[in-house]
Amino acid sequence: MGVGSGINVRDLVDQLVAAEREPRENRIARQEQRFEAQISGLGKLKNALSEFGSTLSGLSSAGDFRQVETRVVNEGMVTANARDNAPIGNYEVEVAQLAQSQxxxxxxxxxxxxxxxxxxxxxxxxxxxxxxxxxxxxxxxxxxxxxxxxxxxxxxxxxxxxxxxxxxxxxxxxxxxxxxxxxxxxxxxxxxxxxxxxxxxxxxxxxxxxxxxxxxxxxxxxxxxxAAQDAIVLVDGLQITRPTNELRGVLDGVDLTLNDVGTTRVTVAEQEGTALEAIRGFVEAYNELRGQLNELNAFNPESEESGILNGDSTLRGVQDQMARMISNPVEGMDGTVRALADLGISTQRDGTLAINEFRLNERLSEDREAVVSLFTQADTGIAARMKGVVDQFTGRDSIINSRTKSLEKQMSGLADDRDRLEYRMERIEARYIAQFSAMDAMIAQMNQTSQFLDNQLKALPGNNRK
The missing domain is CATH 2.60.40 (Immunoglobulin-like)
Structure with missing residues (x-):
């Protein structure tokens, strides 16, 4: 190509095809980047919610707000392990006989x-x-x-x-x-x-x-x-017989292991500050979640840079529902403790929470049971209703999963768009080549005609002067 016209037709066709391809290819690339960013953002949102959900799972029962410890005067005789539901108390334990095998x-x-x-x-x-x-x-x-x-x-x-x-x-x-x-x-x-x-x-x-x-x-x-024998133990004077030295159900919420005969005292006491630490952990986990939500929705007017889910409806839905769950009173709660605000937990301008330690400690001292119920009440407590929001957005048929699948499907569609673009470019290239080839052939023919006419003119009698 280009022999007749002297034009580099191949280079010209490549430039014209590239000019046709660039805007369409850029549009596909921009769509792909947008889809990838949204998928990534939704993944981060889901992970942040799931981590917060794990924290909520540890705040669903009254036992999550208390820890008990046991003290045994003679641990060489008896060892004790108390569960979180064990009531506080003191017990005299006399081991009269250890269980043994035959x-x-x-x-x-x-x-x-x-x-x-x-x-x-x-x-x-x-x-x-x-x-x-x-x-x-x-x-x-x-x-x-x-x-x-x-x-x-x-x-x-x-x-x-x-x-x-x-x-x-x-x-x-x-x-x-x-x-x-x-x-x-x-x-x-x-x-x-x-x-x-x-x-x-x-x-x-x-x-x-x-x-x-x-x-x-x-x-x-x-x-x-x-000879085989059962264990015999007296707890505050009540005789109990068991076939093993591992005793469960003898003391409410406390497991005993008998090691030797004799008398000792077992004390079950509640560790101080457990409920306070549990509430602090909740606030820290929520603030971590809120910080990630704010980052995904961020916008800097000076640099005009925005978070990957800025303005996203799903993210906005999470933020709105979480804010309502934090601020709304808990149904069924009476008295002075009905919402987090009553505990001295307030919402700041960026949506995170702050604790008034004095107010919280005061509430725990006045009515610890009500404070714990605020979080643990079935279905309507803080933990239950916020866990409901987490499940709504992260469950198997959740909004996030549905949107992610939709975006992935659209991503797959971009591959088809690229295939169609490639086919279109091949046809345009073929058309340009055909057009320029025809032009080149025509110019070559015209050059031949011009040369022929020029030769004929030179051969006329008037042009043969010596």
């Missing part, structure tokens, strides 16, 4: 008459059924070629959740020991029944707890080394 061992002379008896000696095939005091039964089956003390030990340890077995040599030969994994009389072994051939050594492993007494610690093939 331990049995085969009698020292059970297999003494058997020559070369060891842990691998076959006892004979059969079933060993162990019954606990609560009626639980477990049966362990031994085959002819796997019927030693060690095989029975392994079967028990592999299959039982209630028992642990071991084989030890005390110098008089191997002995099988059985221990219950849980403390308490209800978890003790009450019977061991064996079903084997008449002459099998396995039959010697029977046991019946009913045979035991003060002067009798053996039954069948076993000796009781340690």
């Amino acid at each position: 331990r049995l061992a085969t009698s020292a002379d059970l297999f003494s008459g058997e020559e070369d008896f060891d842990p691998k000696t076959a006892l004979g095939a059969g079933d060993v059924t162990i019954t606990l005091a609560d009626g639980t039964t477990e049966t362990f089956t031994l085959s002819e070629n796997r019927s030693s003390l060690e095989n029975l030990r392994d079967a028990i340890n592999d299959q039982s959740a209630n028992l642990r077995a071991s084989v030890i040599d005390d110098g008089n030969g191997p002995r099988l020991t059985l221990s219950t994994t849980q403390t308490g009389e209800q978890n003790a072994i009450s019977r061991i029944d064996v079903n084997a051939d008449g002459g099998a050594l396995l039959n010697r492993l029977g046991f019946n707890a009913a045979d035991l007494g003060e002067d009798q610690d053996t039954s069948g093939g076993f000796r009781q080394l340690r």
Whole structure:
């Protein structure tokens, strides 16, 4: 191209196509930047609301506004852990007996008459059924070629959740020991029944707890080394029996662990300042949220720079609803505490909150329960209704999610716009090339005609002068 006219047609076409493309491409780029900024801004808004929602979740119950601590005179005897709902009080705790598990061992002379008896000696095939005091039964089956003390030990340890077995040599030969994994009389072994051939050594492993007494610690093939027993504790004179040393429900809201017998005192006291710290935490979290909302909606008239959600309807909706939830009284509240303003919490010009510590402490001293109810009252309390606003804007089908999906769909549409623009530019380029090619060919033809005419004129008789 350009041979006939001498014009650089390729360069000219590229410039014309670029001139056509630039305004349309810039418009798409501006739309893309706007969509990306809005998506980013909505993401920041959602994250800020979600973080604030996490704070609100920790202010929904009265227990969130109090912490209790326990003091035990002798922690080597009893340890105590109080939950937030534990009432304050002092208790005398006497541990009369600790719970313990049961331990049995085969009698020292059970297999003494058997020559070369060891842990691998076959006892004979059969079933060993162990019954606990609560009626639980477990049966362990031994085959002819796997019927030693060690095989029975392994079967028990592999299959039982209630028992642990071991084989030890005390110098008089191997002995099988059985221990219950849980403390308490209800978890003790009450019977061991064996079903084997008449002459099998396995039959010697029977046991019946009913045979035991003060002067009798053996039954069948076993000796009781340690009897199972329940914990016995007296709290302010009231006797309580439990199968474990971990006691719950003995003291309201307090878990006890018994470590040794004896008498001690347990004190449950409320930590001071917990409610004040909880309210401070709420105000700090709200101010953090409000600061982020203000940043997203900011506008600097001097530099004419604005936040990425300046003027956005969703952001404005969040700000308006949060402001109402902060300032409106709580329904159902009577007396002198009905709104945050009654606690000395006021709204500043930028929407953040400020605390009058003297007023707040005064309200907590006068009517702590009302202050806590202001935040924790079901459905209408500060925490509940603000959590409702958070969920409205951040939930699965929330306004923010819907808008984000819409913007993402519009972003996808811009890719189609770019494809259409590219197709349009290809057609314009082809048209320009066709037009300039035709022009170039015409100019070339005209140059040829001009040269021909010039040659003809030069050949006329009047032009052949010497």
